[in-house]
Amino acid sequence: MSRQIVSANRLTDGLVVFRTAAGTWTERAEDARVYSVEEAEIEVAAASREGTVVVGVYAVDLEEQGSAPSRLRERIRATGPTVAYGPAAVISPRRAAGA
Amino acid sequence: MYRYDEFDHQVVRERVAEFSDQVARRLSGDLSEEQFRPLRLMNGVYLQLHAYMLRVAVPYGELTSGKMRRLAHIARVYDRGYGHFTTRQNIQFNWPKLSDIPAILRELAEVEMHAIQTSGNCIRNVTTDAFAGVAADEIEDPRPWAEVLRQWSTFHPEFTYLPRKFKIAISGGAQDRAATFFHDIGIRLVRAESGDVGFQIIVGGGMGRTPRVGRVLNGFVAKSEILSYLEAILRVYNLHGRRDNKYKARIKILVDALTLEGFRAEVDAEWDRIRGSVVEVPAEEVERIGAYFADPDWQALADNPPELAAARSRSAAFNGWVSANVMAHRVPGYAAVTVSLKPVGGIPGDATADQMDALADFADRYSLGALRVSKEQNIVLPFVRQDQLYALWQALVAEGLATANKGLISDIIACPGLDYCALANARSIPLAQMISERFSDIARQHDIGEVTLNISGCINACGHHHVGNIGILGVDKRGEESYQLVLGGDATQTAAIGDIAGPGFTAEGVVDAIETVIGVYLAQRQTGEPFIDTYRRIGLTPFKEAINAAR
Structure with a gap:
């Protein structure tokens, strides 16, 4: 039986959020409520009415075992870029020069 | 500016x-x-x-x-x-x-900046050669014309809802550094036999799922008539371009459908109606705009000053950086410097706020306050005195911005890919990082020499993989990232779309395949022959055979 979580982007800052059991939104995919496909469809319809809170509500398939999304795109979306970026990713001068 | x-x-x-x-x-x-x-x-x-x-x-x-x-x-x-x-x-x-x-x-x-027309089905930001106004091979500076086009296209009421986005590039060099053959319209400044300078107009180039090398629509359009000619092209496209299918909506598809001759006939008919009308840009306006791009007060300097020669012989690292990242300038004693945003293991095109501030300071100190963004995702300092190159290099070294790889295999062009992009099918950045790690030895990169390497995370081709000498296209193969290798692409005036070199690879596999490709090149090249010339001489087959043998 396929399981899904419900996701969207938060309107104000665009960050990825997930629907909780309390009907709120969380940035942590692991805190998302897990639905059956039928339940998720109902929840997506309900959450889509929160147009001043979130954008682009949809259901995300989970792996058969575990709680991670099944598609790579959704796993990256849930956990962020797979590469370090910004000030945390600055390459040391020595390395940058290929020395 | x-x-x-x-x-x-x-x-x-x-x-x-x-x-x-x-x-x-x-x-x-x-x-x-x-x-x-x-x-x-x-x-x-x-x-x-x-x-x-x-x-x-x-x-x-x-x-x-x-x-x-x-x-x-x-x-x-x-x-x-x-x-x-x-x-x-x-x-x-x-x-x-x-x-x-x-x-x-x-x-x-x-600070006179905005985000207007950076998206949507309108005429997007006009691009040009990052070395405009300073390149030694330039017929004329294309920037005043790029600015004329910016003013013409900004909020142009007729072209705000085109069938699809529309990209224009203009280049003034004998060498095309603006990929004019891969834009909806490419414009090259050319000199006619009469000595007059005008525009060669190339139309219907593009990448994406239907890559096309643009074709010459008109060999010479006079400066005084450029806007009516472009307006005629845009009108024909706006009227006849497809709106029923976004994948068939770019002008290249229309040019295919009408044939070049048929498209030209439509454009010429429209041009006849509006030529010389109010649409044209007045000469005094061109002159007014041109004045903003007047030369700075150059100092009377000589090429190759003794301090430069001395520093080059003293420091091999500096010498390597000069050979790769410093370009000849049309004014003696000056140089155009490329600051690479491609450090080993870095993210192509990314710069931190601190690095941007440092670049601004270096521009003030060494380049008359001027910088350029290149289509290769690097930063150019266009007005550097040759006798200050060593001081600039030392400053760049301290900021981790002195990677000496311009035009070399680790100067990778890559789209954000699946790490950021909602359209992507595969990641680009980690692959770029793996390739730059594999080829991190800068001496080896210099030995391999000039080669362009482009990575796109989907068929939309934002990383221009079709025109990389080595191109990589990321695809989703039954839920797994897979990478197709294409070889022989060329974004310059000898434009070519790369050939697919067989079935896809894993990320690790494609890095190995690139190693194999480079091995074939090194074994087959003649003295002084860059990768693309060897490829053209020997063709895809030896590369493909070696890749398959190593699979």
Whole structure:
């Protein structure tokens, strides 16, 4: 039986959020409520009415075992870029020069 | 560089006010997402995989130190401390809050910048050679014309809802450094036998799922008639371009459908109607705009000053950097410097706020305050005195910005890929990092010599994989990332679309395959022959055979 979580982007800052059991939104995919496909469809319809809170509500398939999304795109979306970026990713001068 | 007049300021201020109001109405719920989406796209605001993305126009890639500092400030205050320079000479911020975007646009407007027409089915930011005005091989500086085109295309009422986005590039060099054969319209300054300088117009080039080398629509259009000619092309496209299928909506498809001759007949008929009309740009206006691009006060200097020669013989690292990253300048004693944003293991085109500030300082100190964004996702300092190259290099070394790889295998062009992009099928950045690690030995890179390497994370080809000498296309193969290798692409005046070198690879596999390709090249090259010339001489087969043998 396929399981899904419900996701969207938060309107104000665009960050990825997930629907909780309390009907709120969380940035942590692991805190998302897990639905059956039928339940998720109902929840997506309900959450889509929160147009001043979130954008682009949809259901995300989970792996058969575990709680991670099944598609790579959704796993990256849930956990962020797979590469370090910004000030945390600055390459040391020595390395940058290929020395 | 060009400075806004009161009209420019007013137009941008009014747009900021309008969009700020639209954002407020979206946040309050007065506008639905469906209503708001086309409005935000007209202002460069996308919703990507993780957050909003704001694409800021850098008209024809030209920046001042003041503008660069403002971009750094925006990265620091409103984003996560960095920005990403793109193949269309723009900058993208990956994490702005929608609620902050009005403030960001106000801050940009103060330094004569905006995000207008960086998205949507309109004429996008006009791009040009990052070495415009300084390249030794230039027929004429294309920047005044890029600015004429910017003014003509900005808020052009007739071309705001084209069938699809529309990209124009203009180049003034004998060497085409603006990929004019791969734009909807490519424009090259050319000199006729009479000595007159005008424009060669190339149409229907493009990448994406239907790559096409543009074709010459008109060998010579006089400067005085350029706007009516472009207007005629856009009118024919606007009228006949397909609107029923976004994958068949670019002008290249229309040119295919009508044939070049048929398309030309339509354009010529329209041109006859509007030629010499009010559409043309008056000569005095061209002169007024041209004055903004007048030469700085050059010092009387000689090429190869003794301090440069001495430093080159003293430091092998400096010498390597000069050979790769310093380009001949049309003015004796000066040089155009490429600051690589491709450190080993780095993210192509990314710069932190601190690096942007440092680049602004170096521009003030060594380049008369001027910088350029190149389509290779690097930064160019166009006005550096040769006797100050060593001091500049030392300053760059201290900031980790002295990677000596311009035009070499680790100078990788890559789209953001699946790490950021909502359209991508596969990641680009980790692959770019793996390749630059594999080829990290700078001496080896210099031995391999000039080769372009481009990575796209989907068929939309933002990483220009079709025109890389070595190109990589990321695809989704039954839920797994797979990478196709294409070879022999060329973005210059000897334009070519690369050939697919067989079935896809894993990320590790494609890095090995590139190693194999380079091995074939090194074994087969003749003295002084760059990769692309060897490829053209021996063809795809030896490369393909070696790749398959190593699979």
